[in-house]
Amino acid sequence: METTGFDIEIAVGRPDWEAAKRVPSAQLPVVSEGEKEFYRKLFPTEHMDFDRLARLRVAWDEGRKRLEKTAESLGRIVVEVLDEIKADWRLDAVVLRRPDFWLLVMTGAKSSHANVEIPRALGQDLVEGPRSEDRDRLKRYLQDAGV
Amino acid sequence: MFLGIGPVVFRLSSEGRGVFGAVSKDDGLLVGIVEMQDDHGAWVSLQDSTAPYQLVLVKWAHFDTAVIDQLPPPEPRRVRIGFKN
Numbered sequence: 001m002e003t004t005g006f007d008i009e010i011a012v013g014r015p016d017w018e019a020a021k022r023v024p025s026a027q028l029p030v031v032s033e034g035e036k037e038f039y040r041k042l043f044p045t046e047h048m049d050f051d052r053l054a055r056l057r058v059a060w061d062e063g064r065k066r067l068e069k070t071a072e073s074l075g076r077i078v079v080e081v082l083d084e085i086k087a088d089w090r091l092d093a094v095v096l097r098r099p100d101f102w103l104l105v106m107t108g109a110k111s112s113h114a115n116v117e118i119p120r121a122l123g124q125d126l127v128e129g130p131r132s133e134d135r136d137r138l139k140r141y142l143q144d145a146g147v
Numbered sequence: 148m149f150l151g152i153g154p155v156v157f158r159l160s161s162e163g164r165g166v167f168g169a170v171s172k173d174d175g176l177l178v179g180i181v182e183m184q185d186d187h188g189a190w191v192s193l194q195d196s197t198a199p200y201q202l203v204l205v206k207w208a209h210f211d212t213a214v215i216d217q218l219p220p221p222e223p224r225r226v227r228i229g230f231k232n
Binding site for chain 1 (some may be wrong): 153156157180182183192212223224228
């Protein structure tokens with residue numbers, strides 16, 4: 001049995017406000033009394049709406065989950081493309097660290113390494129509905145990086 | 148200055164209230180998520196925005212203080228693929 005895989009690292013934010021809006025107030029994560037006290041001391045206002053804070057955290061969490069799914073889907077497509085072009089390289093990690101470019105960390109024969117940056121828009125296009133021209137663009141990015 | 152990224156609540160300065168008065172709900176607070184930052188300030192996705200993919204620049208002079216959730220980054224997740232039985 002062959003087991004292989006790749007890592008996913010997310011270090012950017014992309015909130016999912018729509019998901020946060022859908023959560024009923026009663027199901028929002030609890031803001032602890034300690035946190036509330038801290039905010040009350042720091043922000044001298046009686047208008048601090050802790051539901052807003054809880055919803056903010058939901059948007060962050062849901063956005064992160066969505067990015068993880070996106071990175072996983074992208075990684076699977078990259079593995080497929082590597083197989084298609086018969087490249088003797090493997091995908092080690094999909095790293096979402098910058099908002100505009102995503103990074104593919106690759107290892108080749110003789111332990112050579114390549115970091116391939118692709119525009120976020122291309123990554124999104126590949127995941128949302130991979131067209132042959134998107135795959136061709138990905139192949140060009142890989143080949144330009146020596147893969 | 149480096150805020151990190153994540154959920155943030157800004158307490159606006161008087162200058163910031165002038166800029167963001169229309170979206171701060173009169174409480175002097177601005178709520179959003181810091182997505183990136185540079186020499187000018189923090190680029191923030193605002194909670195009440197109807198255009199979720201637009202970021203707003205909150206200059207350093209626009210706020211007196213801020214609280215940001217600094218959660219430790221999650222461990223890289225490993226995706227297993229290519230199982231063959």
